[in-house]
Amino acid sequence: MSNDPISQFQIKNLLPIEIGGMDLSFTNSSLFMVGTVAVAAGFLFLTTANRGLVPSRLQSISEMSYEFVAAMLRDGAGSQGMRFFPLVFSLFMFVLVANLIGMFPYFFTITSHLIVTFALAMLVIGTVVVYGFWKHGLHFLKVFVPQGVPGVLIPLVVFIEVISFLSRPISLSVRLFANMLAGHITLKVFAGFVVSLGSMGALGVGTAILPLIMTVALTGLEFLVSFLQAYVFAVLTCMYLNDALHPGH
Amino acid sequence: MFVVTPAYAESNPTEGTISETGAHEGDAQGGGVFPPFDSSTFASQLLWLAITFGLFYLFMSKVIVPRIGSILEHRRDRIAQDLDEANRLKEEGDAAIAAYEQELADARKKASVIAETAREKAKAAAEAERVSTEAELGAKMAEAEKSISAIKAKALADVDTIAEDAASDVVQHLLGGTVTKAEIAAAIRAASGK
Numbered sequence: 512m513s514n515d516p517i518s519q520f521q522i523k524n525l526l527p528i529e530i531g532g533m534d535l536s537f538t539n540s541s542l543f544m545v546g547t548v549a550v551a552a553g554f555l556f557l558t559t560a561n562r563g564l565v566p567s568r569l570q571s572i573s574e575m576s577y578e579f580v581a582a583m584l585r586d587g588a589g590s591q592g593m594r595f596f597p598l599v600f601s602l603f604m605f606v607l608v609a610n611l612i613g614m615f616p617y618f619f620t621i622t623s624h625l626i627v628t629f630a631l632a633m634l635v636i637g638t639v640v641v642y643g644f645w646k647h648g649l650h651f652l653k654v655f656v657p658q659g660v661p662g663v664l665i666p667l668v669v670f671i672e673v674i675s676f677l678s679r680p681i682s683l684s685v686r687l688f689a690n691m692l693a694g695h696i697t698l699k700v701f702a703g704f705v706v707s708l709g710s711m712g713a714l715g716v717g718t719a720i721l722p723l724i725m726t727v728a729l730t731g732l733e734f735l736v737s738f739l740q741a742y743v744f745a746v747l748t749c750m751y752l753n754d755a756l757h758p759g760h
Numbered sequence: 761m762f763v764v765t766p767a768y769a770e771s772n773p774t775e776g777t778i779s780e781t782g783a784h785e786g787d788a789q790g791g792g793v794f795p796p797f798d799s800s801t802f803a804s805q806l807l808w809l810a811i812t813f814g815l816f817y818l819f820m821s822k823v824i825v826p827r828i829g830s831i832l833e834h835r836r837d838r839i840a841q842d843l844d845e846a847n848r849l850k851e852e853g854d855a856a857i858a859a860y861e862q863e864l865a866d867a868r869k870k871a872s873v874i875a876e877t878a879r880e881k882a883k884a885a886a887e888a889e890r891v892s893t894e895a896e897l898g899a900k901m902a903e904a905e906k907s908i909s910a911i912k913a914k915a916l917a918d919v920d921t922i923a924e925d926a927a928s929d930v931v932q933h934l935l936g937g938t939v940t941k942a943e944i945a946a947a948i949r950a951a952s953g954k
Binding site (some may be wrong): 517520521522528533535537538540541544545546547551552555559562563566570573574577578596597598600601604605621623624625626627628631634640688692720 | 762765793794795796798800801802803804805806807808809812815816817819820821823824825827828829830831832834837838
């Protein structure tokens with residue numbers, strides 16, 4: 512592994528596949544996607560296999576994550592929003608496990624690639640738009656016209672609302688992507704300082720303590736960010752789904 | 761501005777797009793493009809994300825969500841059921857306590873009634889005994905009085921007879937004559953004022 516903080520985001524072909532001139536290779540990113548899904552699904556499946564009336568510790572974790580997302584969705588989108596529960600739960604678990612797996616040294620962080628987070632954000636916005644029009648028809652467009660706005664201001668407000676709606680997938684994806692990317696770069700930079708200072712003799716080793724402390728602290732912070740970004744992603748998903756369920760609010 | 765086509769990136773590796781990417785040229789792969797903006801990997805990432813996340817979503821919605829949902833629902837039902845059962849048992853206990861109290865009060869009342877009647881009965885019996893004894897005693901007394909008066913009368917009658925005999929004897933001794941009994945009796949009667 513080189514000392515370069517960017518190389519950890521490098522996509523490496525593991526199994527070249529090319530169909531119709533498109534490079535669809537199985538890469539390290541694909542491998543970690545499979546790993547994320549396997550870990551998340553395996554954990555949830557195995558810990559709930561006993562269906563214990565009195566849950567074991569691990570079963571409690573699965574149940575807590577279920578109830579955590581369920582409460583989030585019910586608060587954000589009302590009880591009608593529960594039809595989207597499998598989607599929100601899948602998104603939350605996928606992002607959370609992907610972020611946490613990325614915290615292992617030398618592991619690839621799939622959420623540090625904008626295209627992945629953007630695809631997930633587009634899935635959310637696509638669901639909102641498709642369900643909104645399917646459920647409410649053209650009334651869904653009310654989502655751009657807040658109630659109680661004076662007639663004169665409506666064009667301006669609608670313009671702002673459209674801009675804000677269009678920027679949602681961008682903000683949703685860039686927030687997650689940028690947090691993961693920046694966190695991992697920072698960690699790598701400080702860890703790199705430890706190595707380069709450590710190779711500079713006794714004085715260097717002494718000063719290397721400082722970036723080492725920083726690295727440890729940042730690792731803790733990054734675990735928090737991993738969870739927080741998964742949470743934020745899921746909460747915003749709930750809020751956007753609320754628009755699809757109740758436009759004009 | 762970050763997104764560069766592979767062709768562009770390949771044809772202008774040194775010019776790059778921004779200084780950052782230029783600084784990392786010569787890395788193993790990516791042709792000097794900042795990896796997250798290397799659009800040549802987008803198709804592969806999107807395909808594998810669709811496959812993995814699609815399967816994950818299916819597995820969640822078909823297996824995990826119904827399973828955890830049923831576990832939680834089962835637990836909720838069980839707790840509600842247990843609470844109902846506890847309530848029912850408590851009500852039963854309360855009813856049993858009430859019945860017990862009622863029975864106790866009844867028994868107390870009955871006991872006091874029994875004691876009262878027993879006391880009454882005993883009192884009545886004692887009274888009756890007293891009355892009968894008194895009557896008996898009265899009868900005995902009356903009888904005794906009767907016999908005493910009879911004896912007295914007899915004694916008085918004997919006194920007359922004895923006086924007649926004594927008078928006859930006295931007369932005989934003193935006068936040497938005989939006096940008929942009838943004369944003597946009349947004399948005595950006159951003497952005694954009868």
